[in-house]
Amino acid sequence: MIIIITNTNLSTGTETSGRADNRAFDELRKMKIEAGVLERADGSAYLEIGGNKVLAAVYGPRELFVRRLMQPNKAVLRCKYNMAPFSVDDRKRPGPDRRSVEISKIASQALTPAVFLEKFPRSTIDVFIEVIEAEGGTRCAGITAASVALADAGIPMRDMVVACAAGKSDGKVILDLSEVEDKEGQADVPIAIMPRTGEITLLQMDGNLTEEEFGQALDLAINGCKIISEKQKAAIKNRYGDE
Amino acid sequence: MVRIVPEIIKESVTNLVKNGERTDGRAFDEYREISLEAGVIEKAEGSARVKIGNTQIIIGAKPQIGTPFGDTPNVGVLMTNTELLPMAAPNFESGPPDENSVELSRVTDRCIREGEVVDLEKLCIVPGEKVWMIFLDLHVVDYDGNLMDAAVLGSVAALKNTKLPEAKIIDGEVVLDYDNLVPLPINDTALMSTFAKIGEELIIDPSLEEEEVMGARLSVGITQDGNICAMQKGGEKTLTQEEVLKAVSIAKIKTAELRTLLP
Numbered sequence: 001m002i003i004i005i006t007n008t009n010l011s012t013g014t015e016t017s018g019r020a021d022n023r024a025f026d027e028l029r030k031m032k033i034e035a036g037v038l039e040r041a042d043g044s045a046y047l048e049i050g051g052n053k054v055l056a057a058v059y060g061p062r063e064l065f066v067r068r069l070m071q072p073n074k075a076v077l078r079c080k081y082n083m084a085p086f087s088v089d090d091r092k093r094p095g096p097d098r099r100s101v102e103i104s105k106i107a108s109q110a111l112t113p114a115v116f117l118e119k120f121p122r123s124t125i126d127v128f129i130e131v132i133e134a135e136g137g138t139r140c141a142g143i144t145a146a147s148v149a150l151a152d153a154g155i156p157m158r159d160m161v162v163a164c165a166a167g168k169s170d171g172k173v174i175l176d177l178s179e180v181e182d183k184e185g186q187a188d189v190p191i192a193i194m195p196r197t198g199e200i201t202l203l204q205m206d207g208n209l210t211e212e213e214f215g216q217a218l219d220l221a222i223n224g225c226k227i228i229s230e231k232q233k234a235a236i237k238n239r240y241g242d243e
Numbered sequence: 244m245v246r247i248v249p250e251i252i253k254e255s256v257t258n259l260v261k262n263g264e265r266t267d268g269r270a271f272d273e274y275r276e277i278s279l280e281a282g283v284i285e286k287a288e289g290s291a292r293v294k295i296g297n298t299q300i301i302i303g304a305k306p307q308i309g310t311p312f313g314d315t316p317n318v319g320v321l322m323t324n325t326e327l328l329p330m331a332a333p334n335f336e337s338g339p340p341d342e343n344s345v346e347l348s349r350v351t352d353r354c355i356r357e358g359e360v361v362d363l364e365k366l367c368i369v370p371g372e373k374v375w376m377i378f379l380d381l382h383v384v385d386y387d388g389n390l391m392d393a394a395v396l397g398s399v400a401a402l403k404n405t406k407l408p409e410a411k412i413i414d415g416e417v418v419l420d421y422d423n424l425v426p427l428p429i430n431d432t433a434l435m436s437t438f439a440k441i442g443e444e445l446i447i448d449p450s451l452e453e454e455e456v457m458g459a460r461l462s463v464g465i466t467q468d469g470n471i472c473a474m475q476k477g478g479e480k481t482l483t484q485e486e487v488l489k490a491v492s493i494a495k496i497k498t499a500e501l502r503t504l505l506p
Contacts, residue, residue, distance in 0.1 A: 038299070038330070038331075038384065038385045039297035039299075039385050039387055040297070040331060040332050040333065040385055040386060040387065041330060041385075044330075051285065051286075053284070055330065055384060057330040057384075059329075059333050062333070080329065080337055082328070082337075084284075084301070084303060084326075084380065084382050085303065085305065085324070085378065085380040086284055086286065086287035086290060086303020086304070086305050086380050087284070087286060087287075087303075088286060089286055090307075091305040091307060091378050091380075094324060094326060094380065095339070096337075126329070128328065128329050128330040130328060130330055130382070130384065132284065132301060132382070133284050133285065133286055133287075134286070135286075
């Protein structure tokens, strides 16, 4: 038996703001995005939001060696989401697990609609999302970073996909759940959109929400996405100048 | 995946070295620019990010309580694992570790273990039953040559940065006190220098371009006192005895220089 002593107060909700970190219900965590952080990759991005640290890299369009995946008329977009063993409190065993396989799949589906895949028949665009440190909302952080990496790689796109989550914690519908809010919360709704048209490319939900609450959560998440979208654009402008 | 190096590049790099020059203008015993930060991952008990030129590795150390190995009941455990992420280079693929990744893990582990960087005996909590196991995970995110030196430098920095909760035994149970963090007991700071043999010359800290044309490779691990604690030769060509000795003497000077970078 191992007993763990810790003083960390895990409860959300203080009297004043309703959230453990004193954010307003519709406030994002502090974030930054940087494009072009890796040398070898064709495109890359680094993103921090709250305690999350995520790297994304893009290779391609390049030759697809797995023939059964090859599309004669367009490229395939393959995404790999992976968490570093040291990114979480209890070391995660390296390698894919069921969760990361699922997130890889939904992340590629979230990004695919934005990319002009038909320009690159029989090839692949590989997107790698590496979670260096996790603090709730890594899939959204990963997808947001991946779009910036795709843009950095010069892949032609209709829009830069952006992702953000809303949910319910301590009985309130809130934007951008932290790790504690997610763990103790009642629901989590991660979404991804193409901000120009507002089309949703990813939508998941777990927990328990009323229809009204879900509507609020979706509104909050879309607004969150729009704010993050500006940061994505700023990251690209920062790297390539304001054209 | 095999990478094909055009003959023309091979020839130009080799000819440059023959004339005492390198593609990036460095001297034969000159490292690329190195940056080293410790404590980059808050959730890891110890961590570091190291860059040598464009090569970049992020290292995290996580402790767990486990049972010691039967033949060393009073000694803690150190496990080193490397991931050559597909993010790091176009020819790296995901999946179980390949031979390059295993070699990097094992050589890094050897340098740290044999250099007695961590005082593993102090990691024993209950002899034969409970010891600290330190998992050292190396995430290679950008590959531009010379992973070995970066791996060892970053690992030592991460270990020096590691803090463990105090483990007490109360009524026969292990109690972890996260309010009292103690630094990992560090004995030494063994570091590694790697040389590539191109033509008849030895060059330190080979870049990717140089690794692709090198005939042989030699990595030398040196402790604080200047003793050799690990060596590994790679590549398909041979090294002479003089070359090995020369590499060791240069490595002693160069690892001492690297040591000043440790936080």
